[in-house]
Amino acid sequence: MTKSYRSKVLLGLTIAFGPAFAGATASAQMMINGAGATFPYPIYSKWFDEYAKVDPSVRFNYQSIGSGGGQKQILAQTVDFGASDGPMSDENLSKAPGKILHIPTVAGAVVLTYNLTGNPSVKLDGDTIAGIYLGQIKKWNDPKLTALNPGAKLPDQEIVVVHRSDGSGTTFIFTDYLSKISGEWKQKAGNNTSVNWPTGIGGKGNEGVSGQVKQTPGSIGYVELIYAVQNKMPYAEIKNSAGQFVKPTIESVTAALATADIPDDFRFSMTNAPGKDAYPIAGATWLLVYQQQKDAAKGKKMVEFLKWALTKGEGMAKDLNYAPLPDDVQQRVLKRIDEIKS
Amino acid sequence: MTVAETIAVEERSAPTRMVRPSRFGDKAFELLTLAMAFAVVVLVILIGWQLWSGSSLAIKKFGFHFLTTSTWDPVAEQFGALPFIYGTLVSSVIALLIAVPLSIATAAYLTELAPLWIRQPLVSLIEMLAAIPSVILGLWGIFVMIPWLRDYPFPLLKRFFGWTPFFSGPIYGTSMLAGGIIIAIMILPIITSVSREILRSVPDLQREAAYALGATRWEATRIAVLSYAKKGLFGAVILGLGRALGETMAVTMVIGNTPQIAASLFKPGYTLASVIANEFTEATTDIYLQALFEVGLVLFGVTILVNLLAQLLLRTIATTSATRAVQ
Numbered sequence: 001m002t003k004s005y006r007s008k009v010l011l012g013l014t015i016a017f018g019p020a021f022a023g024a025t026a027s028a029q030m031m032i033n034g035a036g037a038t039f040p041y042p043i044y045s046k047w048f049d050e051y052a053k054v055d056p057s058v059r060f061n062y063q064s065i066g067s068g069g070g071q072k073q074i075l076a077q078t079v080d081f082g083a084s085d086g087p088m089s090d091e092n093l094s095k096a097p098g099k100i101l102h103i104p105t106v107a108g109a110v111v112l113t114y115n116l117t118g119n120p121s122v123k124l125d126g127d128t129i130a131g132i133y134l135g136q137i138k139k140w141n142d143p144k145l146t147a148l149n150p151g152a153k154l155p156d157q158e159i160v161v162v163h164r165s166d167g168s169g170t171t172f173i174f175t176d177y178l179s180k181i182s183g184e185w186k187q188k189a190g191n192n193t194s195v196n197w198p199t200g201i202g203g204k205g206n207e208g209v210s211g212q213v214k215q216t217p218g219s220i221g222y223v224e225l226i227y228a229v230q231n232k233m234p235y236a237e238i239k240n241s242a243g244q245f246v247k248p249t250i251e252s253v254t255a256a257l258a259t260a261d262i263p264d265d266f267r268f269s270m271t272n273a274p275g276k277d278a279y280p281i282a283g284a285t286w287l288l289v290y291q292q293q294k295d296a297a298k299g300k301k302m303v304e305f306l307k308w309a310l311t312k313g314e315g316m317a318k319d320l321n322y323a324p325l326p327d328d329v330q331q332r333v334l335k336r337i338d339e340i341k342s
Numbered sequence: 343m344t345v346a347e348t349i350a351v352e353e354r355s356a357p358t359r360m361v362r363p364s365r366f367g368d369k370a371f372e373l374l375t376l377a378m379a380f381a382v383v384v385l386v387i388l389i390g391w392q393l394w395s396g397s398s399l400a401i402k403k404f405g406f407h408f409l410t411t412s413t414w415d416p417v418a419e420q421f422g423a424l425p426f427i428y429g430t431l432v433s434s435v436i437a438l439l440i441a442v443p444l445s446i447a448t449a450a451y452l453t454e455l456a457p458l459w460i461r462q463p464l465v466s467l468i469e470m471l472a473a474i475p476s477v478i479l480g481l482w483g484i485f486v487m488i489p490w491l492r493d494y495p496f497p498l499l500k501r502f503f504g505w506t507p508f509f510s511g512p513i514y515g516t517s518m519l520a521g522g523i524i525i526a527i528m529i530l531p532i533i534t535s536v537s538r539e540i541l542r543s544v545p546d547l548q549r550e551a552a553y554a555l556g557a558t559r560w561e562a563t564r565i566a567v568l569s570y571a572k573k574g575l576f577g578a579v580i581l582g583l584g585r586a587l588g589e590t591m592a593v594t595m596v597i598g599n600t601p602q603i604a605a606s607l608f609k610p611g612y613t614l615a616s617v618i619a620n621e622f623t624e625a626t627t628d629i630y631l632q633a634l635f636e637v638g639l640v641l642f643g644v645t646i647l648v649n650l651l652a653q654l655l656l657r658t659i660a661t662t663s664a665t666r667a668v669q
Contacts, residue, residue: 065623066623066624067624067626068623068624068625068626069623069624071626072626089626092626158512160514165594165599165616165620165621166619166620166621166623166624167416167620167621167623167624167625167626168624189417190417190418191417192416192417193416193624193626194416194621194624194625195415195416195417196413196414196415196416196417196418197600200600201514201516201598201599201600201610202598202599202600202610202612202620203599204594204595204599204619204620208484208595211484211485212484212516215484215485215488215489215515216492216514216515216516
């Protein structure tokens with residue numbers, strides 16, 4: 001080799017491998033990995049971002065691959081924590097190598113958004129929603145709908161039903177509500193992240209459903225509250241179990257959380273919650289962590305983060321249209337976090 | 343004698359032994375390319391095997407009925423792929439019916455009839471169509487194409503052809519037909535560019551011979567160029583079909599995602615690729631996941647089957663055109 005050629009090779013190798021050595025020294029920072037639900041992704045991102053300012057020695061990496069993915073990965077122990085919009089079933093929990101704790105973080109509302117000329121404000125109840133999604137109520141001026149909405153002029157137009165084509169926590173919450181208030185729905189379709197829809201067209205993601213509803217006159221679909229708000233689409237008031245028509249807001253979701261029956265392991269459903277201010281179609285989202293942490297240092301950092309999230313983090317929820325946990329639930333969750341051993 | 347002369351005499355008198363150049367480089371190159379070729383075959387076999395092993399539970403549970411039942415119920419854990427097979431095939435056929443005449447006509451125009459100054463810009467524009475990502479096209483489909491289709495072409499189709507079962511029923515916008523149209527847009531560039539290359543490679547001798555026999559512009563193009571290039575054009579169409587069968591994101595946004603088999607093209611449908619893309623990440627139970635793997639296996643199988651049929655068809659075309667050339 002000539003001298004100049006050799007020096008070029010050496011320079012190339014240095015450029016190729018230099019950063020590896022530099023990186024090795026810089027990565028004294030701890031990395032905690034998580035994966036799961038898409039619904040809480042905005043609030044979790046904000047929390048990780050803010051927490052990096054509180055404790056720069058640890059970085060969190062979250063992949064929103066879906067609730068199913070989150071549950072699978074925490075069972076396979078490829079991530080340090082999982083996230084899911086629906087609680088894990090007994091069957092899945094029994095597959096875990098250790099005890100998995102459900103840590104509820106925030107809650108959100110699932111709203112019924114629609115596309116009618118003039119944007120009338122529509123009132124619905126469980127019976128009519130089930131009827132629409134079962135394909136039994138076919139037109140907007142069906143007697144059941146006009147009975148609930150005496151003031152609004154509902155047109156003689158076919159209802160185009162829109163649902164989710166992909167598996168999702170939003171569908172889980174919605175079908176959970178429908179299964180509770182309609183025995184026929186429970187039998188025909190059931191409650192899951194993905195069901196055999198009796199009727200309707202499927203849109204991909206919350207954005208697919210809201211896009212579909214926005215473009216199709218006479219359509220109705222269910223989306224997370226934030227999507228309807230940001231797209232300036234109208235959404236219905238729903239009759240709750242106390243007989244009151246409630247608009248989906250952060251306050252009505254928090255009210256549902258407060259009156260919901262929350263068992264000790266925090267695996268609860270808050271749809272159709274009692275209480276006169278409670279919004280009936282709402283659900284919480286959970287972080288899934290092992291009670292016995294494998295890595296002592298990581299476990300300690302995780303506990304510190306969870307405590308921060310459930311205290312300081314909750315204050316950031318409202319700005320992103322999530323409902324924070326009510327105080328008594330918050331205290332119970334903090335006690336549960338203390339049980340995480342590292 | 344000089345030293346040089348001595349060496350020259352010695353060289354001439356010694357028996358000439360030819361020093362064979364090293365064949366190592368040639369052999370190595372041959373082996374390397376053979377390995378590459380085999381690697382592709384091995385990759386295809388590995389994919390097929392992985393799909394098979396990943397769906398073993400589902401195959402055992404559902405057997406052949408997976409291909410003939412229409413229920414897709416994740417809650418009751420009953421899975422049947424027939425609506426998806428129907429959707430994939432129908433949307434691909436619609437796409438081909440729309441794209442193939444357009445592409446071949448465009449290719450013929452670009453090679454035979456277009457003035458030189460227009461050729462390169464047009465070619466660049468068509469290549470740019472191929473560069474648009476699937477998701478972007480899907481978004482455009484939801485917000486621009488579907489409303490337009492719902493307001494103008496679909497009602498027209500319904501007015502004139504509403505008596506046939508294909509154009510009956512209510513118009514939602516998202517439909518099998520919309521899915522077919524968007525696939526057509528996606529496969530147009532690839533069929534056009536490959537066809538263009540095929541038509542360009544037709545020797546000028548063919549065209550000159552046709553003109554010499556007194557053919558018109560159209561007759562020369564039809565007989566000397568298109569007919570001669572039939573095999574290649576068919577290959578281009580198969581390439582497009584391969585893309586159409588696997589197209590996922592754009593289709594899933596406009597086809598309506600409803601697993602049903604309906605004669606009307608205005609009704610929403612579902613394709614094999616779309617159901618995997620939609621439900622894979624959230625499939626929580628084992629049987630659900632394996633059923634989706636089996637859907638992947640079916641798509642794999644459908645693609646191979648279609649390609650095999652195409653190869654067979656190609657052989658019949660080749661033999662007939664060859665015999666005609668001999669005569």
